[in-house]
Amino acid sequence: MALATQFAFEAGPIIDWANAVKAAGVDIPIHIGIAGPAKLQTLIRFAIACGVGASLKVLQKRAMDVTKLLLPYEPNDIITQLAAYKAKNPDFNISHVHFFPLGGIKTNANWAIRNGGNSATPAVNAT
Secondary structure, eight states, X not given: XXXXXXXXXXXXHHHHHHHHHHHTTOOSOEEEXXXXXXXXXXXXXXHHHHTOGGGHHHHHHHHHSHHHHTSOBOTHHHHHHHHHHHHHOTTOSEEEEEEXXXXXXHHHHHHXXXXXXXXXXXXXXXX
């Protein structure tokens, strides 16, 4: 059994929430939802529709930076931050990441293959 979450864009609140869940006595793995690569407009539309409005602050900051506004969002920062926290805290209860392919399944899969190492390689292509 595990908890599966909605998608988020910021590591700090995820870490705080996961630690609070464990401190409350719920000690089961958490599969954290992460928005996959997508255009900023797409992320904002899904965030509003899915009720993750608190995460809009991160997207709004990104929209204020013109250089980032032109580039698609990629979850590199959040994944790196969660992985670094897990490396320092092996008992951290986030055990898996699952992606919401808001920019398309192929875009998300290609990003995961480029950034996820062997764990993201499809079985048919694994060497």
